[in-house]
Amino acid sequence: MNAESVVRFVRTRREATVLAMLVLVFIGLTFASEFFLTGRNLSNVARQISVVGIVALGQALVIIAGGIDLSVGSVIGLSAVTAAIVSATTGMPSLGIAGAIGIGMAIGFANGVLITKLRINPFITTLGTLSIARGAALLITNGNPQRFDNWAAFLGYGKIGDIPVQFILLVVLTILVWLFATRTRWGRNVYAVGDNARAARLAGIDVAKTRILVFTVSGSLAGLGGLLLGGMLTNANPNLGLGYELDVIAAVILGGVALSGGRGSIGGVVIGAALIGLLRNAFVLLNVSGYWQTITIGLVVILAVGADSLNRRSEED
Amino acid sequence: MTDCLLSARGIAKSFDQNRVLHGVDFDISAGQVVALLGENGAGKSTFVNILSGALPRDGGTIRWGGEETVFRDTRSALDAGIIHIHQELSLISSLSVMENLFIGDYMTGRSGLIDRKALAARARELLARVGAGHIDPRVEAGSLSTAEQQIVEIAKALARNARLLILDEPTASLTPHEAEALFAIVRDLRAHGVAIIFISHRFDEVFAISDRVVVLRDGRVVGDRPVAETTRAGIIADMTGRAFTFDALETPVIAEDAPVRLKADAIADKGRVGPVSFALRKGEILGIFGLVGAGRTELLELLCGLRPLAGGTITRPDGVVPRSSTEAWRSGLALLPEGRKTNGILPSLSLAENVAVAKRQKSGGVLDLGAEKSLFARFHEALGIVCSGPGQPIRRLSGGNQQKVIFARCLASEPDILFLDEPTHGVDVRTKADIYKQIQDLAKKGMSVVFVSSELPEVLALASTVMVLSRGRQTLLAANRGLTENDVLTAAFAQA
Ligand SMILES: Nc1ncnc2c1ncn2[C@@H]1O[C@H](COP(=O)(O)OP(=O)(O)OP(=O)(O)O)[C@@H](O)[C@H]1O
Ligand SMILES: [Mg+2]
Numbered sequence: 001m002n003a004e005s006v007v008r009f010v011r012t013r014r015e016a017t018v019l020a021m022l023v024l025v026f027i028g029l030t031f032a033s034e035f036f037l038t039g040r041n042l043s044n045v046a047r048q049i050s051v052v053g054i055v056a057l058g059q060a061l062v063i064i065a066g067g068i069d070l071s072v073g074s075v076i077g078l079s080a081v082t083a084a085i086v087s088a089t090t091g092m093p094s095l096g097i098a099g100a101i102g103i104g105m106a107i108g109f110a111n112g113v114l115i116t117k118l119r120i121n122p123f124i125t126t127l128g129t130l131s132i133a134r135g136a137a138l139l140i141t142n143g144n145p146q147r148f149d150n151w152a153a154f155l156g157y158g159k160i161g162d163i164p165v166q167f168i169l170l171v172v173l174t175i176l177v178w179l180f181a182t183r184t185r186w187g188r189n190v191y192a193v194g195d196n197a198r199a200a201r202l203a204g205i206d207v208a209k210t211r212i213l214v215f216t217v218s219g220s221l222a223g224l225g226g227l228l229l230g231g232m233l234t235n236a237n238p239n240l241g242l243g244y245e246l247d248v249i250a251a252v253i254l255g256g257v258a259l260s261g262g263r264g265s266i267g268g269v270v271i272g273a274a275l276i277g278l279l280r281n282a283f284v285l286l287n288v289s290g291y292w293q294t295i296t297i298g299l300v301v302i303l304a305v306g307a308d309s310l311n312r313r314s315e316e317d
Numbered sequence: 318m319t320d321c322l323l324s325a326r327g328i329a330k331s332f333d334q335n336r337v338l339h340g341v342d343f344d345i346s347a348g349q350v351v352a353l354l355g356e357n358g359a360g361k362s363t364f365v366n367i368l369s370g371a372l373p374r375d376g377g378t379i380r381w382g383g384e385e386t387v388f389r390d391t392r393s394a395l396d397a398g399i400i401h402i403h404q405e406l407s408l409i410s411s412l413s414v415m416e417n418l419f420i421g422d423y424m425t426g427r428s429g430l431i432d433r434k435a436l437a438a439r440a441r442e443l444l445a446r447v448g449a450g451h452i453d454p455r456v457e458a459g460s461l462s463t464a465e466q467q468i469v470e471i472a473k474a475l476a477r478n479a480r481l482l483i484l485d486e487p488t489a490s491l492t493p494h495e496a497e498a499l500f501a502i503v504r505d506l507r508a509h510g511v512a513i514i515f516i517s518h519r520f521d522e523v524f525a526i527s528d529r530v531v532v533l534r535d536g537r538v539v540g541d542r543p544v545a546e547t548t549r550a551g552i553i554a555d556m557t558g559r560a561f562t563f564d565a566l567e568t569p570v571i572a573e574d575a576p577v578r579l580k581a582d583a584i585a586d587k588g589r590v591g592p593v594s595f596a597l598r599k600g601e602i603l604g605i606f607g608l609v610g611a612g613r614t615e616l617l618e619l620l621c622g623l624r625p626l627a628g629g630t631i632t633r634p635d636g637v638v639p640r641s642s643t644e645a646w647r648s649g650l651a652l653l654p655e656g657r658k659t660n661g662i663l664p665s666l667s668l669a670e671n672v673a674v675a676k677r678q679k680s681g682g683v684l685d686l687g688a689e690k691s692l693f694a695r696f697h698e699a700l701g702i703v704c705s706g707p708g709q710p711i712r713r714l715s716g717g718n719q720q721k722v723i724f725a726r727c728l729a730s731e732p733d734i735l736f737l738d739e740p741t742h743g744v745d746v747r748t749k750a751d752i753y754k755q756i757q758d759l760a761k762k763g764m765s766v767v768f769v770s771s772e773l774p775e776v777l778a779l780a781s782t783v784m785v786l787s788r789g790r791q792t793l794l795a796a797n798r799g800l801t802e803n804d805v806l807t808a809a810f811a812q813a
Binding site: 179182183184185188189191192194195196198199200201202203204205206262263 | 371390391392395396401403407408409410411412416420421422423425429430431433
């Protein structure tokens with residue numbers, strides 16, 4: 001790559017803009033707070049990034065396929081309490097893990113089937129399951145938080161050396177999802193379906209199966225996210241993950257995925273999640289009100305997407 | 318027939334109340350090229366869509382290799398070896414060219430992973446075979462021009478093991494040169510025993526490559542003969558249901574002192590086209606010819622303000638030089654863009670709205686929907702648009718009829734200068750003649766027209782002045798008096 005193509009790359013790829021922001025925030029924090037570069041704080045940041053990142057991987061596939069999954073926040077809550085209750089009642093934490101991921105998978109699969117077979121719009125379908133899953137979590141717990149501190153929870157709170165287990169999971173899953181998206185038949189079909197579903201169908205691609213697949217993956221990863229989040233707090237609250245879908249979708253969009261489908265990179269999504277995690281950490285370290293945090297994240301999304309579409313405006317319409 | 322590869326009997330199809338196919342019988346054997354002809358809306362695309370599993374049929378039977386078969390979806394037809402290149406391009410624009418060539422399986426090996434190197438190598442081979450070795454298989458398909466995408470579609474058919482290849486107006490966006498390359502491929506496939514159904518509105522192509530000619534009219538087969546027993550006049554009579562003659566077109570003579578409407582002085586963009594200079598007079602019809610990639614579309618975009626001017630000047634009597642397409646339409650320019658599906662139609666909107674977007678009919682500040690309907694009615698009649706009414710969504714129309722609606726949109730704004738990029742793309746003979754006549758009448762009334770065409774006879778029949786571009790450079794600008802096809806082609810291939 002020569003200098004010109006590097007500049008072109010940075011100008012035309014949203015994830016490059018976001019990566020630049022990420023580096024800036026990182027450098028800024030290094031100078032602004034002496035605690036920032038401590039092992040303890042960095043491992044906190046890594047934890048903060050992990051769940052958003054893992055759930056965003058699935059969400060990215062859904063959005064690339066031209067859909068959207070609003071139910072992930074509620075699935076996090078439901079799967080966390082499922083993990084706690086199943087492992088407590090059976091005494092087998094491994095069943096708790098299976099239960100958390102299984103319930104997420106089931107909801108994701110249901111989303112996919114409703115969308116493709118009953119032809120309900122993804123926004124509406126997942127808005128419905130968002131409500132249903134949250135309600136179910138509250139119902140089975142009667143609204144009470146559940147203790148969750150067996151070894152299954154270790155995935156959430158544990159560390160290997162200074163590195164949180166969930167962060168390792170994020171890295172492994174990112175590589176797997178990236179391979180899936182760029183190097184497998186099904187992965188490329190996801191892009192094809194999101195870009196032009198009709199043309200994909202005429203090319204012999206099974207559009208419905210592809211859509212069901214991405215929603216199932218998204219649901220499963222949200223289920224895992226719930227397990228990790230509950231484990232991290234050693235306490236599964238039925239309200240866990242409330243509003244989480246917004247952070248997850250923001251991370252995906254920051255990562256350069258087009259909301260209209262067909263475009264986006266998996267690496268970018270992790271960068272997006274990292275930026276959000278870092279910003280959250282910044283507010284804690286700098287002791288700024290949490291309300292500002294919410295406002296800033298909104299501004300960053302608009303800024304990043306705006307900068308990138310200014311650069312590409314001529315091609316779009 | 319027993320040696321038939323495919324044999325269709327009594328194929329029927331309706332859309333809502335509209336019966337489009339009334340029992341079509343059709344046979345094709347291996348190694349045969351059958352031309353399927355008919356006017357816009359005759360049912361050609363619908364019929365071949367049924368053969369390739371893209372549309373379900375209402376009645377009739379299909380035998381494939383002697384066995385009765387139902388292709389429920391494209392997948393099963395593809396697996397049987399039926400490859401259909403659709404009238405509207407259907408590449409996935411965000412995937413790379415090589416992924417499009419092998420869409421669906423991407424040559425995944427035993428590992429389950431795509432080997433991008435092998436994929437690229439195989440894609441290069443295929444592209445070279447269709448004479449498109451210059452296309453980098455790794456670029457996004459969406460970044461290619463319309464013609465390049467068409468070539469990729471054809472390479473895509475080669476990537477699969479085709480037994481029946483269906484080409485729905487494959488040459489509509491190709492230049493004669495590229496079309497010739499396509500025919501070489503078709504002949505090669507035929508020699509290898511592939512059966513080919515070829516839909517086109519260009520008769521010379523039909524005579525050049527087909528063995529048999531089948532004519533559809535209003536969803537019925539009205540002619541089925543070996544090509545040796547057909548004549549151009551005979552086919553037209555079958556298509557239209559009556560004998561039909563072209564009024565010879567007389568190219569209008571432009572007075573030397575007619576006012577200049579637009580003057581371009583050494584205009585250029587950032588590298589694709591220019592320098593180009595000409596003066597367009599009132600009532601003049603400027604025909605621009607060139608090979609694909611010569612920069613014709615870019616030139617029109619430059620003139621309409623869709624592409625920034627990097628050099629030279631444009632002058633108009635009122636001094637307005639548009640910098641956006643809104644300004645262009647407002648200042649009395651109208652553009653019919655190339656690629657009707659991506660740049661032309663508003664698919665879900667009604668026909669009346671598709672016409673009226675250019676010139677909203679208002680009364681007392683609100684839209685006058687009645688007036689918009691009658692605006693449409695005016696063109697409905699004049700252009701012979703086949704449709705069920707002004708409220709029908711445009712995506713339900715056949716390709717050629719969609720083109721007529723977009724043409725109507727341009728006329729509705731009553732422009733001073735009309736820019737047309739491949740105006741007769743996918744339009745049948747009779748309508749072509751109608752459109753030519755319309756253009757000439759408008760020019761006689763003082764409208765100036767600039768049109769781009771890949772059909773040389775069209776340029777020579779219609780233009781009062783001919784411009785030729787070759788690789789962005791202007792290699793010919795001359796009054797259309799005594800110009801021969803040879804002159805124009807020489808200029809088109811000139812290495813300026
Ligand atoms: N999806 C659809 N819904 C409703 N009507 C349709 C649909 N597709 C096609 N039609 C109608 O069926 C008729 C035949 O259309 P078809 O596309 O087969 O014509 P064609 O012979 O291919 O014409 P052209 O030369 O313009 O491509 C047209 O009158 C069209 O309006
Ligand atoms: Mg057609």
